[in-house]
Amino acid sequence: MTALPLTLQPRPAEPVDPSVDHAILAIVSGASTAATCTTDLAAGPWDFDTRPGYGPGSSMGDVIPTGAPRQGELPAEYREASEAELHARITAAKEVLGDRVVVLGHFYQREEVVTHADYVGDSFQLANAALEHPHAEAIVFSGVHFMAETADLLSRPEQAVILPNLAAGCSMADMASIDDVEECWEQLADLYGPLEVPDADGLVPVIPVTYMNSSAAIKGFVGRHGGIVCTSSNARTVLEWAFARGRRVLFFPDQHLGRNTAKAMGVPLEQMSMWNPRKPLGGSSAADLADARVILWHGFCSVHRRFTVEQIERARAEHPGVRVIVHPECPMAVVDAADEAGSTDYIRKAIAAATEPTTFAIGTEINLVQRLAAQFPQHEIFCLDPVVCPCSTMYRIHPGYLAWVLERLVAGEVVNRITVPADVAEPARLALERMLAAKP
Structure with a gap:
């Protein structure tokens, strides 16, 4: 009797736990041999809310600006609750609130928060998702501060945009302050002449372009000065829009997105100058700035x-x-x-x-x-x-904060509302509208 050949079936892969929280706890407890950038990530973010800084895992070089928002004390019932209890409380609060609330979760949020999001995406996708629910009373944005500001810019005035933890900022966005950008603009005007007067070809000396990862104040600056906002997915289209209107582009706050995009478009590195706000003329020479097609702000994402x-x-x-x-x-x-x-x-x-x-x-x-x-x-x-090593500021959004803001909404109270002043909001919306109108 001839034996039938044995067919070996591949062993199914071990299921992957999507929770970075669990991975960090396993590392800290010794159950995992992997490494984390700091064991402090295993603690609740409320342990760091009273301290200035971006939180555990942030770069030592990321100095938070004076006056950056701080989060008040989270009630003990949320700090001490288990993961399962918080999950149940968030689910129950959402069921009570129904269509009155929309919960948005950024791609970089911890899994325990994303699981409760009605929409998951990048910052601009989520801001657009908020537009699809104009009748919701509240938009809970599980992201960072500039994202909640953008949602407030694009939502209806009566809608409350809520950031579960006010300490969830962004070190990259903070690297381009409105004071530093305005000082840069003045120095460029001294070098190039009036910045909004076109030459014989109809081009102005410089067009400001800001990445979505910037404050509402920066977006407002861009809107006032004929500029535009970009995302990481449409940066090339936006730069093409800018080059059609100006001799050069001032790109902030992320130097790497600006450099990589311009390089892919064929702009030589020799025609890209850096602008360090701590140095006269940004640390570049007048000759280099005269020849530049792209001026890159000295900012970056620590992650x-x-x-x-x-x-x-x-x-x-x-x-x-x-x-x-x-x-x-x-x-x-x-x-x-x-x-x-x-x-x-x-x-x-x-x-x-x-x-x-x-x-x-x-x-x-x-x-x-x-x-x-x-x-x-x-x-x-x-x-x-x-x-x-997760994004330190995204990690400040914990299920405890999400449960807290939702249960306060159930009780009829809005906490942690993010509001952009009208004088900033109007030009910031203009910059965003220009981006929406710019098509590949």
């Missing part, structure tokens, strides 16, 4: 600056055939070494579109990477940075 060429080389050595995708906020050398670069939404869509099992090494925030690994188990998906 995306963690990614390195060495990490990519290690991923390729350990995973032959790996597909490396990074965010354009990464340094130029990292973007050049990767296979692809794109926004958070680009990364998500690229993985979703892969028809064959693929190994992906991703250079962006760990919460999104971990969630994608859980959502697409047919692929091997890992973060380029082996150290578990």
Whole structure:
């Protein structure tokens, strides 16, 4: 009797826990041999609310501005509640509130918050999602401060935009203060002449462009001076819009997105000047600024600056055939070494579109990477940075704060409302409208 050949079935992959919280707790308890940038991440963010700073995991070089919003004390019942209890309380409050509230969750939020979001996306996608619910009384934005400001700019005046933790700021957005940008504008006017007077070709000396990751005050500045807002997904279209109207672009606050986008458009590096607000003429010479097509603000994202060429080389050595995708906020050398670069939404869509099992090494925030690994188990998906270090300010939004703001709404009280002053809101909306009108 001939034996039938034995067919070996591949062992199913272990399910991936999408929770970065659980990963950090496992590291701190010794149950995991992985590394985290700080064990303080295992503590509740309320332990740090009274201290100035961006919170555990932030770069030592990220100095928070004086007067940055602080969060008041979270009641003990939320600080002491278990994960399961908070989940139940949030679910119950949302059921009571119904269509009166919309909860938005950024891609970089912890899984325990995202699971309660009505919409998940990047900052601009979420601001647009808020527009789809004009009759909701409240928009709870689980993100950071500039995102809640943008939602307030685009929502109806009677709608309350709520940020669960006021201490959830953004170090990159804070790197371009309104005072520093206005001082830069004055110095450029001294160099180029009147900045809003076109030349014989109809081009003004410089067009200001701000990344969505900036304060409402900066967006308002841009709107007043003929400029425009961009996102990481439409930066090229926006720069094309700006070059059609000006000799050069002043791009802030993220130097890397500006440099990577302009380089991909064919702008030589020699025609890109840096502007450090701590130095006269931003640290560049008058001749360099005269020749510049792009003036890059000296800002960056601390999360995306963690990614390195060495990490990519290690991923390729350990995973032959790996597909490396990074965010354009990464340094130029990292973007050049990767296979692809794109926004958070680009990364998500690229993985979703892969028809064959693929190994992906991703250079962006760990919460999104971990969630994608859980959502697409047919692929091997890992973060380029082996150290578990989430965005420190996104991590300030904890389910305890979400439960608190929702239960206060149930009780008829609005807490942590974000409101942009009218004199800032009007020009800021103009800058956003220009972006919406700019089509590829």
